[in-house]
Amino acid sequence: MFNLPEDPIHLGVLIKFEHLKGTVFHGQTEIKGKKGSGVFLLPDEYVPAEHILHDLIRGFYKPKGKPYMLSYQATESDKNYGKQIQWEDPSLQEFKLIRMSPPTGEKDNRAKSDIAAARYNLEHKLPIGILHKVSKGVNRCLGLGIIIEETVEGIFIVRPVSMSNSINGKQRNIQQIEDLSHITETEKDAVIKSRVGQSRFKENLLQNDPQCKLCGLGIKELLIASHIKPWSRSDSKERLDFYNGFLFCPTHDALFDKGFISFRDDGSIMISDALDEKTMDILHIFQNSKIEVLDEHRKYLRWHRVNKLIKSTNPTKY
Numbered sequence: 363m364f365n366l367p368e369d370p371i372h373l374g375v376l377i378k379f380e381h382l383k384g385t386v387f388h389g390q391t392e393i394k395g396k397k398g399s400g401v402f403l404l405p406d407e408y409v410p411a412e413h414i415l416h417d418l419i420r421g422f423y424k425p426k427g428k429p430y431m432l433s434y435q436a437t438e439s440d441k442n443y444g445k446q447i448q449w450e451d452p453s454l455q456e457f458k459l460i461r462m463s464p465p466t467g468e469k470d471n472r473a474k475s476d477i478a479a480a481r482y483n484l485e486h487k488l489p490i491g492i493l494h495k496v497s498k499g500v501n502r503c504l505g506l507g508i509i510i511e512e513t514v515e516g517i518f519i520v521r522p523v524s525m526s527n528s529i530n531g532k533q534r535n536i537q538q539i540e541d542l543s544h545i546t547e548t549e550k551d552a553v554i555k556s557r558v559g560q561s562r563f564k565e566n567l568l569q570n571d572p573q574c575k576l577c578g579l580g581i582k583e584l585l586i587a588s589h590i591k592p593w594s595r596s597d598s599k600e601r602l603d604f605y606n607g608f609l610f611c612p613t614h615d616a617l618f619d620k621g622f623i624s625f626r627d628d629g630s631i632m633i634s635d636a637l638d639e640k641t642m643d644i645l646h647i648f649q650n651s652k653i654e655v656l657d658e659h660r661k662y663l664r665w666h667r668v669n670k671l672i673k674s675t676n677p678t679k680y
């Protein structure tokens with residue numbers, strides 16, 4: 363069905379894409395490192411060296427000097443290639459098919475190497491990581507895809523793949539993981555558990571109360587299941603803990619994730635001084651907002667208040 367690369371960095375990035383499926387990235391820091399710093403992402407539990415997930419310059423990302431394509435960013439923008447993604451279930455971020463058009467501009471001499479790289483992946487059955495550009499500066503990880511065909515028009519057709527699941531996401535198929543003969547049993551186990559767990563994490567939140575915790579927006583496709591204590595900072599138990607999550611609309615998710623708002627133990631909102639009155643109005647943030655907080659949420663919220671909330675310069679505010 364597909365092959366995995368020998369190169370531990372390449373393999374690690376693909377495993378990372380698989381693990382981060384459903385994660386929303388605000389800005390570029392978690393995708394290619396801090397802007398202007400010249401520093402890539404540091405080694406982590408997936409990738410044993412500095413790396414990036416995508417360069418965010420154009421759709422195709424081929425690492426310099428490598429023959430293969432590492433990842434793809436689908437923009438869904440009319441300015442680029444229009445609607446590229448067919449969804450299986452947008453609320454669970456499961457895509458059915460992506461039509462990947464390489465750059466065609468005559469001046470764009472990178473197009474040739476992009477096409478060559480995509481063909482390399484097609485020939486060697488090497489998966490690619492998939493990002494979906496949701497809006498400016500906001501990308502969501504859609505997991506892994508595999509190029510199954512290059513059409514006569516030169517469009518590459520991508521289907522989803524997973525190291526632990528079947529294409530349909532819900533129909534778990536452990537078969538594929540059996541093929542990963544060169545990774546250890548423990549690693550296989552971790553891949554399966556994590557993938558199943560993350561999908562269940564959002565499903566549980568949706569089933570419990572399918573609306574934005576703060577404003578009540580109830581369109582499933584727009585809701586984001588976000589960890590209170592971030593996934594990257596949580597241990598394996600915390601990552602799957604239902605109480606370490608809130609559902610938010612994209613705006614409120616971004617505000618919470620970036621630390622512009624947090625919540626006290628009684629659920630009343632804390633608003634960073636970085637937001638002025640006018641901005642609060644625009645974003646529908648109100649001083650008297652309150653959410654329901656259960657005892658089990660409190661240790662995570664405490665972490666969020668201490669580590670995430672952009673600190674006030676005016677001590678009386680809190």
Ligand SMILES: [Zn+2]
Pocket residue numbers: 574575576577578579610611612613614
């Ligand atoms: Zn909201």
